[in-house]
Each structure stands twice: as C-alpha cells, then as structure tokens.
Amino acid sequence: MTDLAQTTAEAMSLLMSGDERLWSIIQVSFSTTVKAILLAIPPAFLIGFLLSICRFPGRWMLISMFNTLLSVPTVVVGLLLYLLLSRSGPLGDLHLLFSQTAMVIGQMLLAFPLLVAMSLSAFRAADRNAWETARTLGAGPFRALTTLMYEVRFGLAAAGIASYGRIISEVGCSMMIGGNIMNHTRNIPTAIALETSKGEFAQGIALGMVLLVLALGLNFFVSLMQRRGEITT
Amino acid sequence: MNKNPRPLLGIRKLRKQFGSEMLLDIDHLDLFAGQAALLKGRNGAGKTTLMRIIAGLEKYNQGTFILDGEGVQHGRHGPQSNHVIYLHQCPFLFDTSVLDNLAYGLKCRKMDRKQRDRKVAEALRWSGLEHLAERNAKTLSGGEKQRIALARAWVLQPSLLLLDEPTANMDAESREQTSFLIRRLINEGMGIVICSHEIKGDNSLIDRVLHLEQGAILDSHNLKPIDGLMGKITPLAKEG
Secondary structure (H helix, E strand, O other): OHHHHHHHHHHHHHHHOOOHHHHHHHHHHHHHHHHHHHHHHHHHHHHHHHHHHOOOOOHHHHHHHHHHHOOOOHHHHHHHHHHHHOOOOOOHHHOOOOOHHHHHHHHHHHHHHHHHHHHHHHHHHOOHHHHHHHHHOOOOHHHHHHHHHHHOHHHHHHHHHHHHHHHHOOOHHHHHHHOOOOOOOOOHHHHHHHHHHHOOHHHHHHHHHHHHHHHHHHHHHHHHHHHHHHHHO | OOOOOOOOEEEEEEEEEEOOEEEEEEEEEEEOOOOEEEEEOOOOOOHHHHHHHHOOOOOOOEEEEEEOOEEEOOOOOOHHHHOEEEEOOOOOOOOOEHHHHHHHHHHHOOOOHHHHHHHHHHHHHHHOOHHHOOOEHHHOOHHHHHHHHHHHHHOOOOOEEEEEOOOOOOOHHHHHHHHHHHHHHHHOOOEEEEEOOOOOOOOOOOOEEEEEEOOEEEEOOOOOOOOHHHOOOOOOOOOO
C-alpha cells in the first residue's frame, strides 16, 4: 500500500515537473489519435447514414461485417497492417512502417467499425420524418444530412467518444506498426506496457492517470451535452 | 371553378405497387394552383402514399408528372420540392427554437438574413404564436407544433401544400386553431390537398373532393371514375 502511494506520488511529481520524455509520449498519443478520429469520422458517419436509409442487396452482409470487425483484436489489425507495410509487403514502397502515419492508419481502421455501427444505431433511432421534413422544405441532401446529424448529435458524440476511447488505449496495433520508438512512435499505452515490464511503475501510473483524466473529461463533456439537451427539450 | 386553368401539377398513368398488390393506379389527375382539394378514402387506400409521391418522398413504379406544363419523370425527392410541401400527420419540428424552425426553409433558399428575419416575424404573427418564438420547438404541444409547421410552410409560399390529417389527435381548441390557419391558407389562394377524416366534403372552402378507392381517383358523388376508366377529374364548383 505504501509502495503504491509512494509510486503515485512520484507519478504526480513526474507530471508536474514537465518531464520532457513523459510529455513527448503524451503528445504522440494525442497527435495520432486526434488525427485518426477526425479522418475516420466523416466517411464512417456517411456509411452509417447510408446503411440506415438505403436498401440494397448485401446491405445486411455489410452491416454484419462491420459488427464482426468490432470484435477483431487490435493486434490482428496490427499484424495485417504490418504485413502490408513491411518492406516485402505490397505497400512496402511507401516506407510507412514504424511511423506515426502508420499508427494513424491503424487507429483509423480500429475506430472505423465502431463509428459505423454506433452511428448506424443513432441514425436508425432518428425520426425518419426529420430527413423528409428537411427535404420537403427544400434542403439538399447534404444540408438534410447535417440537419439529421444535429438531431442525433448525442448518439454521434457517443460514437466518437467510444471510438476515441478504443484507439487511445489500444496497445497491440500501435506496438506492431509503430515500433514503440521514443520521441517518435511511443504513445501512452505502449509506454505503460514498456515501463511496467522494466519495473518503472511511476511513469506507468503517471501515464495511466492522464488516460483516466481524459476518460473522465470526455464522459463529463457528454453528460453535460446530454443534460443541456434535456433542459432545452 | 379552378382559379388557374393551367394545372400546377399533372399526374399521368401513375402506378404504385406494394409487392403484387396495386395500391395506386391513377391515369389522369390535375392539381391546380389556388385550389383546395379534399382527399378521401378508407384507411389503407393509399392517400398518404399518393401525397408522399406527389411530394417526391416516395418511390413509384410508373408514371409521369407534368410540372408547370413540362413533363418530368421524377424519382424520390423530385423537382417539386420548391413548389410542393408535404406536412406529416405528426409534423416534425427540429430540435431548436421556433424561430430557427421557421427560418429553415428560407435558409435553404439562401435568403439574406434581414429579409429572412422579416419573413419569420411575419410567419409568427400569421400563426399567432409570437410568444413562443424563443421556445425550443420540441417542448410545444401537438396543436402548437402543427401551427408552427403550417407557418413554416406558409413562409415559403409553396404552390401546393399537402396536409396529411392536420387535425388528427387534437383537442377541440387546438383543432379549431389549426383549422383557422388552414382556412386562411385556402383564402390566401394557396393550392392545398388535405387528407382528413374530420373535414367534410361539403365544407364551403373545399373546391374538389378526390375519392381514392381501389387505387383510382373517383368522383365523390357517383363513385365512378370521371371520364371513364381514364379517371380524369373535372374540378368541382365550390360548394356552399
């Protein structure tokens, strides 16, 4: 118990001292995940919307495929990307392996099925009359879509936050295609795994605290939005 | 009599099937600007489907639409959107203020802010709901929602307004207030098709009664297709 308290105090001290290595890891984490989520959201929400309104052969197969991808282990995604991006792989000439770009691609692939599945649920739960009302009042497809997105904004925000939670805390994919290189591709989860294996618990706990504060902040933000929505309606 | 001899919207050989069942089989129907038509028929006759097809919200199997004298084959969300507005039985108001709801269609038409604000203020006065301007539209009662939806349509001045059971599930007071606005719309000369069980065909404001039976439009008095099987409707003189 004393050890835990002492290590936590050391972790706090590390965070407060502005330790360069520690903050570099945090910066890599946020830089890659924010890029990944921002790039994944537009196409994923569009696919979620199209799957909710369009009826075409193979639609249920596509939905089942996205649902299946939700449970694919991150390390499997990492392995597939590794095979694609390694020198002998079909995309080896791009020299992306062990780069932040590769991490962003991996995190996008991890977030994508969750964003599609959750946005599909949100759009399905929306009143179909919202879309039709927008269209009959003269809105073009894009404007009607943004109107519908506003109507289901809490569901879409939950999709974004759940997906962000998945990619900022994943280890397998980042470790395999990022390589855990200090000041380059070492992010919070890979650093925690490494430091813990070395017995350096203070840094692991400090980084874990950052993740916890982030999770708390995001959930607080969603709750606040939902509360404001309840008050105005 | 119809106030404009040239039909605003002509429908030719419209067919709509659900599976093997032929729901709509209308050979010829003209809707005129400034005319109030009451669409009647038993439950499930296809009244709502017909209105949704006219509004461009529903697919159909076959048919031609003539808009302002020009034939158009349109699918869902056809070219009528700037001329025809459809109001659902339970009108949908966006999760924002009443003002923003009224301004929505004007924004879609890229009207400048000053003019838009003036039009929205007019619409509020027209509906008699100025005191609700800042309220979130989701918090309104059913009758208030219907009146705001009517004002939202009125402000866009469509050639044809399609009202699907506009007074259904309302208490007497709300029904009277909504009916008052519909009467104003008719008096202002807007072309209207109302699908309602509560408005009678002999209502003095109704120019025509369209009876939908077994997919075809019938004359409301002798229940035979006008002009034989082609089902052409001759607009009735205003009754009363």
